[in-house]
Amino acid sequence: MNRVKRMFSTPKRAVFTVICIAAALAVIIAGTLLAVKSIAKSSSIGEENAKNFAFADAGVDPLKAERVRAKFDFEDGRFVYEVEFTANGIEYEYLIDSSDGSVIKRESEKDDAAPFASGAGAPDTNAPQTGEAAPPTQITADDAKKTAINDAELSDEDVKFIKSELDFDNGVKVYDIEFYTSDGYEYDYEIDAETGDIYSKSVKRRENNSVTDSAPYAGDGAQDTSNTQSSLITADRAKEIASAHAGFSVSDVVFSKTELERDDGYTVYEIEFYKDGVEYEYKINAENGTVFEYDAERIHD
Numbered sequence: 001m002n003r004v005k006r007m008f009s010t011p012k013r014a015v016f017t018v019i020c021i022a023a024a025l026a027v028i029i030a031g032t033l034l035a036v037k038s039i040a041k042s043s044s045i046g047e048e049n050a051k052n053f054a055f056a057d058a059g060v061d062p063l064k065a066e067r068v069r070a071k072f073d074f075e076d077g078r079f080v081y082e083v084e085f086t087a088n089g090i091e092y093e094y095l096i097d098s099s100d101g102s103v104i105k106r107e108s109e110k111d112d113a114a115p116f117a118s119g120a121g122a123p124d125t126n127a128p129q130t131g132e133a134a135p136p137t138q139i140t141a142d143d144a145k146k147t148a149i150n151d152a153e154l155s156d157e158d159v160k161f162i163k164s165e166l167d168f169d170n171g172v173k174v175y176d177i178e179f180y181t182s183d184g185y186e187y188d189y190e191i192d193a194e195t196g197d198i199y200s201k202s203v204k205r206r207e208n209n210s211v212t213d214s215a216p217y218a219g220d221g222a223q224d225t226s227n228t229q230s231s232l233i234t235a236d237r238a239k240e241i242a243s244a245h246a247g248f249s250v251s252d253v254v255f256s257k258t259e260l261e262r263d264d265g266y267t268v269y270e271i272e273f274y275k276d277g278v279e280y281e282y283k284i285n286a287e288n289g290t291v292f293e294y295d296a297e298r299i300h301d
Contacts, residue, residue: 040079041072044098050081052168053101054094058108060087062171072098080104100166101173141166144175144191151198152187159187166193174199202295205264232286235260238269241289242282246296248275260286268292274299 045053047070055062068085075095083094095105141164149159163178173193180186190199233241235258236250243250257272267286272279277299283292 040098044072044079044081045096045101047072047081049101049168050083050096050098051085052171053096053103053173054083054085054092056168056171056173057094057103057106058087058092060085060092064088076104078104102166138173138193139175139191139196141175143196144177144189144193145179147191147196147198148177148187148189148201149179151189151201152203154181158182169199172199198296200295200297202293202297204293232260232267233269233284233289235269237289238271238282238284238286239273241284241291242269242271242280242294243273245282245291245294246275246280253280263292266292 044050051065051068051070052062055065065085065087069083071082073080073082079098081094081096081098083092083096085092090108090110093107094103096102097104145161145164149155152159159179159181161177161179163176165176167174167176167190169190174190175193177189177191178187184205185203186205187201187203189201191197192199239250239255239258243253246253253273253275255271255273257270259270261268261270263283269282269284269286271282271284274280279297279299281295283294284290285292
């Protein structure tokens with residue numbers, strides 16, 4: 001106690017003591033902020049994804065962007081990525097939300113170092129070029145969820161969502177939607193965030209889930225017979241079931257694979273085929289003709 005009193009015994013000592021305390025508090029606060037920033041950055045979308053979100057919003061081919069820079073920062077009460085780049089004679093500056101990739105703010109102006117270029121990446125004279133970002137043109141996460149469960153012919157009450165996040169897949173902004181049903185099947189959808197179209201989808205049996213062989217997704221006209229039957233369905237029948245489940249006939253598609261295999265104790269036909277730029281992969285239960293698992297994904301050029 002006497003030592004504390006001595007620290008404030010004279011005005012000069014008091015001022016010096018206050019300065020020391022303030023400096024110590026500043027160091028503690030700075031260290032805390034650095035720790036919080038480090039944690040936020042480790043759980044963020046990352047610099048590369050932040051750049052891709054900015055490129056996509058500007059309509060710029062990433063390969064044509066120059067002088068690209070991305071910096072993790074804290075602004076207006078949230079962690080953001082400051083992204084800057086030049087393309088087609090235009091300088092772009094973006095603030096990208098570090099948690100979901102949404103555009104917080106955008107600015108663009110003619111690059112004095114290059115001639116103005118029209119076309120992709122050129123500013124829209126009818127759109128605001130500075131200030132807060134214009135209303136997003138992409139669909140919402142709820143819209144993406146609705147598209148997925150409608151495609152699966154299910155309802156909100158039938159499923160439990162385990163994932164719903166905005167992501168990039170081969171340069172396309174998509175919602176990654178995952179959910180499962182009580183009867184043991186897990187669905188994984190990628191929904192185009194700009195158009196709302198289904199970019200890819202798959203369904204599979206969940207592990208450690210007590211499910212019988214009577215899978216709920218039998219193809220149109222599939223025969224749900226007893227597991228004790230002695231003969232397996234034919235490969236041609238498996239092709240019919242797979243193509244019908246996808247909404248086509250056998251003559252509509254091009255098959256690339258038909259194999260009989262064992263999978264997790266089941267005998268299945270692995271069927272692969274193509275239609276309109278989409279690759280379909282199916283596993284058909286060879287004993288009863290039900291759809292064991294399927295996947296559909298657009299072929300990338």
